Every structure is written in structure tokens, then in C-alpha cells.
Amino acid sequence: MGDRWHVEVDRSLCIGSAQCTHLAPSAFRLDSAMQSHPTEPEADANEKVLAAAEGCPVEAIAVTLLGSGEAVFPPDD
Template sequence: MTDHWTVTVDKRVCVRTGLCAASAPEEFELDESGQGRARSETLPASETVLEVAESCPIEAIGIKHAKTGERIFPPES
């Protein structure tokens, strides 16, 4: 059974580069204002989703384990 992550994009800090949707169009899309968002509230855990979050220039993408709530990205500082 595949783990699932809760993936969020912080709209207060998203600068609308579109990198998330361009890099992983099956997992991310742009809303009507051009901000990124996950296509679903939970996504299967994958290296692709993690790489997209890591490549966001301002770390607007947050990932938590769907069942435990453990933060996956960004890491605790």
C-alpha cells in the first residue's frame, strides 16, 4: 500500500512561477489567478512531488504524511 501525503501551496507566498504545474502536471495545476495548487488534497507519496516542493524557489509547497501529520517538507529548522 502506498503512503499518501497532504500537499498544500501557501497562497500568501506563492509567486506564480508555474514551476510546480510545469514539472508535474499530473499532480499540480494553476488556479484562475495563476497560483499553483495540488490537484487533490492528498497525493501518493512520490519522488516527483518531493522534487517539485524542493524546487519551489520560495518553499511555498508543504508536504505532510496524510495519516500521521508528520512534516516531510520543508524540513524543521
């Protein structure tokens, strides 16, 4: 069984660049205010979701391991 992730978008940081929807269109959507939301806050580990988090220009997307809360992105320093 693979890892499961919790995906969260900090709406106070999101600028609506839509990079996430381009990199992982099935995992993110923009609302009418041009704010990103994960389509499924709990999801199987997925390279496209990770690419979207890494590609967010303001690092508004946080990905953690479901259960432990260990950071996947951004990494703990």
C-alpha cells in the same frame, strides 16, 4: 501499502513561477490568478511532487504525511 501525503500550497507565498507544474504537471495546476493548487490534496507519495516542493523558489509547497502530519517537506529543523 505506501505512504500517503497531504499536499498544500500557501497562496500567500506562491508567486506563480509554475515550477511545480513543470516538475509535476499531473499534481499541480495554476488558476486564473497564476496561483498554484494541488490537483489532489491527498496523494500517494510521489518523487515528482517532492521535486516540485523542493524546486519551488519560495517554498510555498508543504508536504506532510497523511494522518500523522509529520513534515516531508520542508523538513522540521
